Amino acid sequence: MLDRNGVVPLYYQIQRHLLEQIRAGVFKPGESLPSEQEIAEKLGVSRMTGRHALKSLRDLGVTYSIQGKGTFVSAIKLEKDFRQVLSFTEEMQARGMRPRSKVISFAVIPADQEATSALQLSPREKVISLRRIRFANSLPVGIEWSRIPLSFCPDLVEAFDPSGSLYAVLEERYGIRLAIAEEVIVAGLARKEEARLLKTAAKSPVFLFTRVSYTDNGPVEFVKSVYRADRYKIVNRLTRVDRELLGVTR
Ligand code: GLP
Numbered sequence: 001m002l003d004r005n006g007v008v009p010l011y012y013q014i015q016r017h018l019l020e021q022i023r024a025g026v027f028k029p030g031e032s033l034p035s036e037q038e039i040a041e042k043l044g045v046s047r048m049t050g051r052h053a054l055k056s057l058r059d060l061g062v063t064y065s066i067q068g069k070g071t072f073v074s075a076i077k078l079e080k081d082f083r084q085v086l087s088f089t090e091e092m093q094a095r096g097m098r099p100r101s102k103v104i105s106f107a108v109i110p111a112d113q114e115a116t117s118a119l120q121l122s123p124r125e126k127v128i129s130l131r132r133i134r135f136a137n138s139l140p141v142g143i144e145w146s147r148i149p150l151s152f153c154p155d156l157v158e159a160f161d162p163s164g165s166l167y168a169v170l171e172e173r174y175g176i177r178l179a180i181a182e183e184v185i186v187a188g189l190a191r192k193e194e195a196r197l198l199k200t201a202a203k204s205p206v207f208l209f210t211r212v213s214y215t216d217n218g219p220v221e222f223v224k225s226v227y228r229a230d231r232y233k234i235v236n237r238l239t240r241v242d243r244e245l246l247g248v249t250r
Helices: 010-023 036-043 047-059 088-094 113-118 166-174 192-197
Strands: 063-066 070-073 099-110 126-136 139-149 180-189 205-215 218-228
Touching (some): 036 047, 047 063, 047 070, 088 099, 088 166, 113 218, 139 192
Antiparallel strands (some): 063 070, 099 126, 139 218, 180 205, 205 218
């Protein structure tokens, strides 16, 4: 199975092989993968190579590990994974972590100019504003500030326990199904207050996300988030389509 004389690193060949098996359903979500020792013995490679292959799968978000127990296949299917508009709750579950939230504020407020324009609101329209600290297991990872037009979910403040999943309640209670999201990510430094909430030092590196999420009918959520750059990783899966489809000419 392995090409030992080629230029493709062994760990990468093993990673591809395991990926194919996960795709084919040989290893299903929640099931464990062979350990680094088993990989090493079976394929005649070093344990280090086995470890490297397992780590590279984890880095892709395809698997997660539990200390002392092994490596397991993530619940969200590989093919859909990074092209989906995931909620924080789903993203953490896919990475094998427990999502938790601490609410900073949850209220109806007048939309500011930025939210009015992103959400295509009429002047003076109100939004529901939700600010939360998001935790992976018990570690604070990010602060999210979501704004949703009040007209879409007039009783959200009364009906929703904001320590739960916002996307789940939008879908289940209001039938709001997000279809796409546009996200801009820039690098930044944590401000004093953000650093305090994220339990890190002021001016530590962070990712600043601005997201607008849409249903098929238009924008529903405007989000500004600050994520700790030492605890959060952005994984993109890219495909290269036929250049002619894009109208790219030389
Ligand atoms: C992600 C998105 C946010 C969104 C949140 C909802 O973190 N970046 O824009 O508000 O998910 O997550 P949940 O449904 O867990 O509340």
